[in-house]
Amino acid sequence: MLENGLLYEQGYSVNINTPGDPLFYYFDYDERSHNINMEFQHDHDFYEIHILMDSRATHVIDGKIHALRQYDIVLLRPYLLHMTQYPEGPPHKRLIINFAMPASTPGLENAYKSMLLPFAEEIPIYRLTGEPRSAVFDPLNTIFTQSHNSSALNPVLVHTLFQQFLCALSQQQDKNSYVLEEAGSANAQKIYSITAYIHSNYSSELSLDSISREFFISPYYLSHQFRIVTGSTLTEYIQTTRVRKAQHLLVHTRHKISGIAEQCGFTSFSQFNRIFNKLSGMSPSAFRKQQALPGSTPALLSY
Known part of the structure; x- marks a missing residue:
């Protein structure tokens, strides 16, 4: 693992429940290459996070092209059109997280709304370095480690750690250094x-x-x-x-x-x-x- 980076294993996944359930998680650690780029923007009824783990790629969000660098975090709310494009050359590693949470939890409605605010930003991409990146990635790395060490991963543990990740991300808004770069013709x-x-x-x-x-x-x-x-x-x-x-x-x-x-x-x-x-x-x-x-x-x- 690189300093301040993410643990990774090609072809590895973590699953909690399935799409359509009020609570579900799907962590997909894999790689993609230029020759299997999607030709069609798509959307879905759950949240998605894309974290690039290699040098560069582009992401089309609602018809706009965004340049990505290593460890950029793309936050996609439900029904937002998107598509990742990878450059020619060796396959690129990435982590995709699909998830859904109950619409409301009594007593925590405002906290959940605040936690998901980064997904509603005009440019929903985060670029963090140093300690802010570590604070955001640490809960994800703990999920990765715990999923390897347990034959029956506790869904409550995954949910708790993932909420820590979302809270850490929202707390680092002022540390986000992503700027829109020209990408594509x-x-x-x-x-x-x-x-x-x-x-x-x-x-x-x-x-x-x-x-x-x-x-x-x-x-x-x-x-x-x-x-x-x-x-x-x-x-x-x-x-x-x-x-x-x-x-x-x-x-x-x-x-x-x-x-x-x-x-x-x-x-x-x-x-x-x-x-x-x-x-x-x-x-x-x-x-x-x-x-x-x-x-x-x-x-x-x-x-």
Whole structure:
């Protein structure tokens, strides 16, 4: 372990409960490389923390590109669009923490709200050095050590230590030295602002022409640059966004499937079925039934 750094073991994980539970934790110690960069910004209904453990990477947050250095801490609140991009070269180590906590604990509502305030900052990235970094990382290292030393890790211990981590982080706000750096080309920044627009307006009518007018660029330029930056066509991206939103509603609500189709921007139920089958490999009703089976949980999107 480097001084003031994090303990690490490739492929190691710590799990407490599962997504959808009022309290759950998933610590994922692994590495990612450029050739498996995500091509699609995503969001989810739990909190996520990304800690880079190698030299550099970039993180797209709600369509804006942020440069990262070693031990930068990215704080992602639920439903915030994001995507990590790793540079070419050897794989990069990182720690991903997915977690959820009960919405309120009697007598501690204000304390919990204060503890989670860093996630609501305009630029939710922390860069700490020296003692402040040690104070923040020590509880995480204790979780790592205790999980290796115990055959049955106590969830109360993990929860307590993680709250110490969050409290330490909020106490170091004035020590945060992260500054927004130029990252990515102007074209990439423009395209990611468009993907953020798509995620915010997926239920509305979206087309190449309407988006071109919204962003004052030509349809040809948008079509060409969108594919270069994202790896998919504009139409494919819109369809994928809508299907992912529909998947979420199928799993987490009891809304009628026809209503979900309309809510997600599909112009007809037949169009919804056709595109959903194409991208999901099954019908919307089959997808809902599969996710309802005992032991079925939504996949964690850890990158």
